Amino acid sequence: MGRKRARKGKHLLFYLAAGMMVSSFLSSCAASLYQGREQLRASDLSLQSGDYKAALAQNMEVYHRYHDRLGDQALFQLGLLYAYPENPDADYEKAICSFEALAVEFPDSPMKTQAEVCVSILKNAVKLKKRLHSLEETYDEKEQTLVKLEREIDEKKKSIARYHRSVSSRKLAMEHLQLQISELQTRLEQLEAQLSDLKKIDLMMEEKRRKSSP
Numbered sequence: 001m002g003r004k005r006a007r008k009g010k011h012l013l014f015y016l017a018a019g020m021m022v023s024s025f026l027s028s029c030a031a032s033l034y035q036g037r038e039q040l041r042a043s044d045l046s047l048q049s050g051d052y053k054a055a056l057a058q059n060m061e062v063y064h065r066y067h068d069r070l071g072d073q074a075l076f077q078l079g080l081l082y083a084y085p086e087n088p089d090a091d092y093e094k095a096i097c098s099f100e101a102l103a104v105e106f107p108d109s110p111m112k113t114q115a116e117v118c119v120s121i122l123k124n125a126v127k128l129k130k131r132l133h134s135l136e137e138t139y140d141e142k143e144q145t146l147v148k149l150e151r152e153i154d155e156k157k158k159s160i161a162r163y164h165r166s167v168s169s170r171k172l173a174m175e176h177l178q179l180q181i182s183e184l185q186t187r188l189e190q191l192e193a194q195l196s197d198l199k200k201i202d203l204m205m206e207e208k209r210r211k212s213s214p
Contacts, residue, residue: 036066040073047080072109075102079118092129095121102148132205139198142191149188156181 043058063074075098081087082095099115099122106112177198 033066033069035072036062040077043077047077047084050086052081052084052089055081068163072102072106072111075099075105076111076115079115083118083122092122092126096126128205128208132202135198135202135205139195140200142195142198146188146191146195149184149191153181153184153188156184 039058039062043055043062043099046052046055046058056078059074059078063071079095080097081103082089082091082098084090084198096119099119102109102115103112103119109115
């Protein structure tokens with residue numbers, strides 16, 4: 001009987017010790033999770049105050065230290081940080097990677113749908129940005145051509161003035177120059193019309209970009 005009681009006593013002590021260890025572990029996990037959430041809140045405050053590097057570091061730390069519990073929130077905030085227009089280190093490609101990582105690593109996250117919407121918006125913004133850059137390059141080329149043509153026209157006008165001051169025998173040459181100027185003027189009008197169209201497209205693209213910006 002004494003041995004049975006001793007064994008029961010040992011079992012009871014074991015269960016009590018195990019229970020205390022589990023309770024201590026759960027308390028530690030809860031405290032750790034609380035710290036992670038506090039870091040997320042701190043990163044949000046850093047973002048609002050313009051301390052983007054601190055916000056980035058805080059989110060990265062949460063992502064690595066509390067990956068299973070808070071990793072999706074950290075990735076979402078990283079995506080917002082990289083997409084934030086006031087951030088001098090803003091990078092749409094990195095923002096897209098962050099949101100896509102959230103959807104892949106945390107398929108059951110309640111933030112997955114929001115992340116996928118952000119990916120769609122950002123990819124569209126990247127396309128518009130590339131198109132706008134291409135239009136700007138085309139616009140610059142057309143503008144340079146226009147300036148060159150204007151200079152040519154000025155030179156031709158000066159030539160005409162000189163010919164007007166010359167003898168009447170130069171009339172045929174003047175008519176030839178006037179024909180050239182007419183052709184140049186036609187080209188100039190065509191380029192001006194093209195530039196006007198490009199400016200309209202630029203304004204439309206800029207309006208779409210502003211509307212698509214998060």
